[in-house]
Amino acid sequence: MNSYRVLRNTVLTMLAASTVIGSAAIGRAEDISTAESVGLTEEVGTAEGVGLTEEVGTAEGVGLSEEVGTAEESETTEGIRQAEESAASAARSSARRIHRAVWFTRARPKVRAVAGTSRSRNKAIAFRLVSRRSWSQNQFQCLDSLWTRESNWDHEAHNPSSGAYGIPQALPGSKMSGMGVDWRSNPITQIHWGLRYIKSRYGSPCGAWGHFRSSNWY
Structure with a gap:
């Protein structure tokens, strides 16, 4: 009778230990899975953040290039316009001088x-x-x-x-x-x-x- 009780207690103790070990293993597995999920999520978030940052930088670079190009075209157009106005002004000034020379000449036919x-x-x-x-x-x-x-x-x-x-x-x-x-x-x-x-x-x-x-x- 005592031997039977000892054997039963031993078996129960082993079962309890197995349960504890299984629970611990399951918990560890869950912790590992959770950690991997969290890591993967962080990596995915980081990758998405990096991609978004690159896209934003590229968009800003393109926008800046377009703005610079537009500004350069505006400056070139303005320079051409100013040159044309200067040439026209010089021509008008020359024409006025010639006109004065013709009308105010003191020459007389001989x-x-x-x-x-x-x-x-x-x-x-x-x-x-x-x-x-x-x-x-x-x-x-x-x-x-x-x-x-x-x-x-x-x-x-x-x-x-x-x-x-x-x-x-x-x-x-x-x-x-x-x-x-x-x-x-x-x-x-x-x-x-x-x-x-x-x-x-x-x-x-x-x-x-x-x-x-x-x-x-x-």
């Missing part, structure tokens, strides 16, 4: 300059007509010397003492009417008459010029 242009034109006409007669350039030089002394190539030249008129100083001037009714104002008519007169009387301009130098008339 009759001598107009007459000089007319004489040059008359010489050019005579040169062409001399060339048509196949006379040399030397012949034109004699003609130039002759008519420069006579009238200075002025088709309105008039000698009040003798009545001679025009570039060839025809005497009287009405002799030239046979070449045209406009003999008083048309240098071409006067030159045609003068060359015909020189050809018929002296043979050439140099012949007429030689006579003029010896007699002071032709």
Whole structure:
């Protein structure tokens, strides 16, 4: 009887110990599982936090880049606009200066300059007509010397003492009417008459010029 009781107590003690050990193991397992869950949660939270931080940083970087780019474009546009305004202002200022120079000039037309242009034109006409007669350039030089002394190539030249008129100083001037009714104002008519007169009387301009130098008339 005593042996049976001892055996039962031993068995009960072993069962109790097994229960305690099992409970402890279960508790440890639960603690480990809980710790792992907590760790995993913290890691996941940390990872999500890091990802969120990176996304926010990237978004802020992109926003900042866009703002910088927009600011640079604005500055460039403003610089171009200012340059265009400066150029336009300079052009207006230059135009105003030119305008003042034109309106406030003290220059006056000179009759001598107009007459000089007319004489040059008359010489050019005579040169062409001399060339048509196949006379040399030397012949034109004699003609130039002759008519420069006579009238200075002025088709309105008039000698009040003798009545001679025009570039060839025809005497009287009405002799030239046979070449045209406009003999008083048309240098071409006067030159045609003068060359015909020189050809018929002296043979050439140099012949007429030689006579003029010896007699002071032709």
